Amino acid sequence: MATLALGGWGRMRHRQRQYESDKRAFIERVAVTARAARADKQDYLGWEGTRELQLSAVVDEAVDVKSFYLTDPDGAALPAFEPGQYLTCHLPSAPGEKPLVRCYSLSDRPREEYYRLTVKLCLPPADLPEAPPGRGSSRLHTMVSGDRLPVSAPRGGFFLDPRRNHPLVLIAGGIGVTPMVSMLATLAEQNDDREVYFFYGVRNSREHALRDQLEEIAAAHPHLHQFVAYSQPLAEDREHHDYQLHGRITIDTIRRIVPTGMYDYYLCGPGGMMEQLVEGLLAAGVSEERILYEAFGPASVRKMHKHDEPATSVASAGPTPTVKFATSHQQVDWDNHCDSLLDLIEELGVAIDSGCRAGNCGMCAARVLEGDIETVKQPGAAAPDGYCLACISVPKSPLVLEL
Numbered sequence: 001m002a003t004l005a006l007g008g009w010g011r012m013r014h015r016q017r018q019y020e021s022d023k024r025a026f027i028e029r030v031a032v033t034a035r036a037a038r039a040d041k042q043d044y045l046g047w048e049g050t051r052e053l054q055l056s057a058v059v060d061e062a063v064d065v066k067s068f069y070l071t072d073p074d075g076a077a078l079p080a081f082e083p084g085q086y087l088t089c090h091l092p093s094a095p096g097e098k099p100l101v102r103c104y105s106l107s108d109r110p111r112e113e114y115y116r117l118t119v120k121l122c123l124p125p126a127d128l129p130e131a132p133p134g135r136g137s138s139r140l141h142t143m144v145s146g147d148r149l150p151v152s153a154p155r156g157g158f159f160l161d162p163r164r165n166h167p168l169v170l171i172a173g174g175i176g177v178t179p180m181v182s183m184l185a186t187l188a189e190q191n192d193d194r195e196v197y198f199f200y201g202v203r204n205s206r207e208h209a210l211r212d213q214l215e216e217i218a219a220a221h222p223h224l225h226q227f228v229a230y231s232q233p234l235a236e237d238r239e240h241h242d243y244q245l246h247g248r249i250t251i252d253t254i255r256r257i258v259p260t261g262m263y264d265y266y267l268c269g270p271g272g273m274m275e276q277l278v279e280g281l282l283a284a285g286v287s288e289e290r291i292l293y294e295a296f297g298p299a300s301v302r303k304m305h306k307h308d309e310p311a312t313s314v315a316s317a318g319p320t321p322t323v324k325f326a327t328s329h330q331q332v333d334w335d336n337h338c339d340s341l342l343d344l345i346e347e348l349g350v351a352i353d354s355g356c357r358a359g360n361c362g363m364c365a366a367r368v369l370e371g372d373i374e375t376v377k378q379p380g381a382a383a384p385d386g387y388c389l390a391c392i393s394v395p396k397s398p399l400v401l402e403l
């Protein structure tokens with residue numbers, strides 16, 4: 001009798017525990033779905049307009065790479081974000097200078113105390129060494145602790161989707177590592193035991209940013225397999241210590257290392273690298289919905305086709321559309337030599353503001369009086385009705401812009 005009673009009690013306790021655990025899982029699932037839906041829609045931002053944050057620390061991470069720790073000046077808690085999202089920074093510009101708006105991915109996991117950005121100084125292109133370095137990154141690199149920085153709330157459609165729990169392959173090239181570190185730090189914080197393969201390509205140890213944090217995460221998480229590739233190791237760089245792979249990250253590297261399985265792929269890096277890898281993954285049979293990527297500039301967006309068709313397909317499909325500018329009384333044929341309407345507008349010397357040049361800040365909105373445009377990238381910011389975001393738009397038909 002006594003044994004039976006104990007068995008019944010045990011079963012009851014078991015059922016109760018099961019019920020509590022199912023309830024927790026259910027509540028978590030609902031919360032996760034709501035969070036992801038909010039992040040997807042991009043309408044529910046942490047705050048409206050800009051908010052002035054304070055630079056509380058600036059840390060050297062690698063050659064020409066610095067991290068900026070931003071806090072609320074009154075110590076208020078900062079809203080959460082999804083790992084992979086970015087902040088839009090309204091950088092100080094000299095009187096009479098064009099506004100300086102740039103986007104930077106949040107490079108640490110969400111924390112109430114601070115947001116971290118990790119920014120590489122954008123040097124002139126190799127074939128034009130006399131050009132000035134990038135305006136935005138140069139300005140940020142001169143800022144110091146105590147400076148104030150107006151920023152728009154975290155946003156962006158490239159984030160670790162909390163609704164999915166497939167094993168992951170994260171691939172970063174150069175400063176494209178920033179959203180990946182945020183994702184990895186979040187997974188580590190959540191004790192997520194998914195298998196994660198992380199590939200990070202840089203030239204050598206001088207460019208190996210956020211190394212300590214990445215090594216700490218990898219050491220504490222046996223399910224994370226980290227592969228750092230140096231394409232031009234220095235004499236003092238040691239294989240299997242500083243880096244695991246010699247050369248660039250290619251589709252063959254990934255196929256050799258990642259076991260067959262249903263992985264979700266997240267990529268962020270230079271245009272050429274992403275183009276090759278995305279093509280390679282698709283060719284290897286990875287379905288498009290499992291490949292997510294972020295491009296840090298328009299060049300890397302142009303030839304990609306995840307969300308939209310490439311720009312060149314638009315105008316080449318029919319007769320060459322003309323683009324008229326009503327205010328500045330100009331008219332040209334759209335012959336595809338420009339990647340976007342913004343490029344064309346700037347080439348003609350028509351006045352227009354621009355910021356991120358990647359459809360994220362809304363600064364290049366131009367009013368369309370007649371005709372249709374097509375966007376070459378999923379916009380991060382919404383253009384007002386009747387306007388287009390010139391940096392990610394190309395004409396679909398003859399066009400009249402108000403400019």
Ligand SMILES: Cc1cc2nc3c(=O)[nH]c(=O)nc-3n(C[C@H](O)[C@H](O)[C@H](O)COP(=O)(O)OP(=O)(O)OC[C@H]3O[C@@H](n4cnc5c(N)ncnc54)[C@H](O)[C@@H]3O)c2cc1C
Binds near residue numbers: 134296
């Ligand atoms: C969503 C998103 C997230 C991002 N996250 C990050 C991040 O985490 N970290 C990061 O470092 N960056 C990030 N970026 C990139 C960042 O927003 C900027 O694009 C980058 O810092 C370069 O901006 P800049 O103002 O310094 O360069 P720009 O002033 O835009 O100049 C770009 C390049 O043009 C060259 N140039 C200047 N004048 C001329 C000329 N006359 N002729 C030819 N070339 C010229 C410059 O030398 C430079 O190489 C992100 C971008 C996006 C869209």
Ligand code: FES
Binds near residue numbers: 358360361364389392
């Ligand atoms: S320049 Fe930012 S949306 Fe076009």
